Amino acid sequence: MILTKLPNIINDLNTVLLPRVCFGCNARLYRGEQILCTPCRDQVPLTEFNFSEENSLDRTFYGRIAIEKASSFLIFNDIGIVKNLIHYLKYRNQAQIATFLGDWYGPILKRDTGLPAIDLILPVPMHPKKRRKRGYNQVEGFGKRLAHHLNASYRDDILIKTTQTQTQTQKSRIFRWQHQTPVFSIERSDGLSNKKILLVDDVVTTGATLEACAKAINNELNAAIYIATMAMVP
Numbered sequence: 199m200i201l202t203k204l205p206n207i208i209n210d211l212n213t214v215l216l217p218r219v220c221f222g223c224n225a226r227l228y229r230g231e232q233i234l235c236t237p238c239r240d241q242v243p244l245t246e247f248n249f250s251e252e253n254s255l256d257r258t259f260y261g262r263i264a265i266e267k268a269s270s271f272l273i274f275n276d277i278g279i280v281k282n283l284i285h286y287l288k289y290r291n292q293a294q295i296a297t298f299l300g301d302w303y304g305p306i307l308k309r310d311t312g313l314p315a316i317d318l319i320l321p322v323p324m325h326p327k328k329r330r331k332r333g334y335n336q337v338e339g340f341g342k343r344l345a346h347h348l349n350a351s352y353r354d355d356i357l358i359k360t361t362q363t364q365t366q367t368q369k370s371r372i373f374r375w376q377h378q379t380p381v382f383s384i385e386r387s388d389g390l391s392n393k394k395i396l397l398v399d400d401v402v403t404t405g406a407t408l409e410a411c412a413k414a415i416n417n418e419l420n421a422a423i424y425i426a427t428m429a430m431v432p
């Protein structure tokens with residue numbers, strides 16, 4: 199009895215000593231809650247997109263790249279819970295937020311009858327220099343958990359970033375539109391033809407990065423490309 203209760207007691211003690219708080223509203227998290235408190239979790243704006251019906255994200259890619267279908271999980275607004283989550287994930291060392299989102303979205307994708315069986319999940323890569331500075335690729339935990347739920351392979355050694363671009367916060371939106379030209383390439387292609395690839399990223403704004411990634415994949419591999427992101431700017 200004592201032994202089975204011990205982890206909970208330790209967890210509660212830990213909560214008192216190092217209170218865990220909600221990344222959405224700073225309220226204290228209770229046992230069973232992770233990353234977000236229950237009210238925030240219920241309020242998170244979901245896109246409600248799926249892989250069967252056309253959505254606004256698909257339309258942004260028309261005429262730009264040959265992909266099968268795109269979807270996004272959350273709606274990114276200028277203020278609010280999703281913005282807080284992404285901020286903490288990217289700039290405050292909170293990589294576990296990506297895992298949390300992957301474990302939330304993964305079962306939804308698994309039930310999505312419009313998404314065929316995915317072979318490979320590829321994250322939008324970071325330049326190695328930037329990765330060293332941040333310590334992690336913010337998309338990694340998301341991609342790995344989606345791979346787990348979809349029974350696919352997560353591979354970060356296939357699609358590689360070859361030029362460094364400045365972080366988005368250092369540039370105005372207009373400047374990014376005009377000057378950001380990320381270059382990606384395929385590092386290895388052995389045994390990778392005719393695969394169904396799910397390309398994953400954090401937030402889609404203009405779609406330029408995903409476009410460049412999909413082009414690199416299409417140049418080297420004969421693949422069916424699907425896209426899933428944590429969030430999108432509406």
Ligand SMILES: [Zn+2]
Nearest residue numbers: 220223235238
């Ligand atoms: Zn909250």
